Amino acid sequence: MNDQNIDELAITGVECFGHHGVFDFERRDGQVFVIDLVLGIDTRPAAASDDLRDTAHYGTLVEAVKAAVERDPVDLIETLAQRVADVCLLEHRVEWCRVTVHKPDAPIDATFSDVALTITRKRTLQP
Template structure:
């Protein structure tokens, strides 16, 4: 076993493809009808305590994080995916073990008059 106790790089926990139905957007029909949003998360945290104890209480419960993220997307509509991404990052950083959160919000049905496969915004926020 290697000694990584001095390694300052946190581990990364990822949950990708979280499908939510939200009513975000600047147009009335987006607010009225809603549309799918897909969220990808990467969380920076130290997983060594959980690896040693094999106890869920010693790590970030990704099931709870996903539940909170879905609630953040599916309530309180906003105009911009920038605002939504910040809200999701804030939810992820509520757990003190999360050192940083990288959030990608996909809006695959964005109202664009062109053929495209996705609109996505990725932000990274660190604990202050």
Template sequence: MTDELSVKGIECFAHHGVFDFERREGQTFVVDLVLGLDTRPAAESDHLEETVNYGTLVMDVKAAVERDPVDLIETVVQRIADVCLKDRRVEWARVTLHKPDAPIDATYSDVALTITRTRGNAHD
């Protein structure tokens, strides 16, 4: 059985997208994370080194989103999952990447992609 650690609404500014103006002007992306891990060692010891440091994780995720522009959110969301799974205590990661300002000529509230990766299907 795994516990779930969630961090929601991580705002990042990046230059991903297929269109030239997206690469040039950039836009806001928002990340939601849910990580599966066993938190009992941390609960027993009350030591941060026994669990995922979510402050460090958030900064690593922001850096992953904000570097190296790519065309597709699929590429960015996989990059985020790989960052989450670097910590061996994380058994699986569910990552949602929101692109609320996607260039769509219609009224909509959000574009989002959610993936779930486990140790066996990540780019370890």
């Protein structure tokens, strides 16, 4: 598929509660993680048909992302971001995704507003 035909669908500020982190208290107490998604999708089929079956169902996708964040803990937001990207790419209409994981309550001994990691992943072609 030609990249010039790919549109961007953004879903921002998805709040999830997870038990991720390297410290025992993070695993025990948990904290809020906020997820932003940008999905590369060709929206022309859906625009022409006006049919949900011709696009990515972002409601279902957000439920899957939220479940992925809220399940078994990992140490690093890098691992969590990859997990979320993998979930997004399971939707066959998503050609690529940009995932930002925000950890606003990260255990840092300083005044700050957010810690965020953004990754971009593309669908890999199967031979």
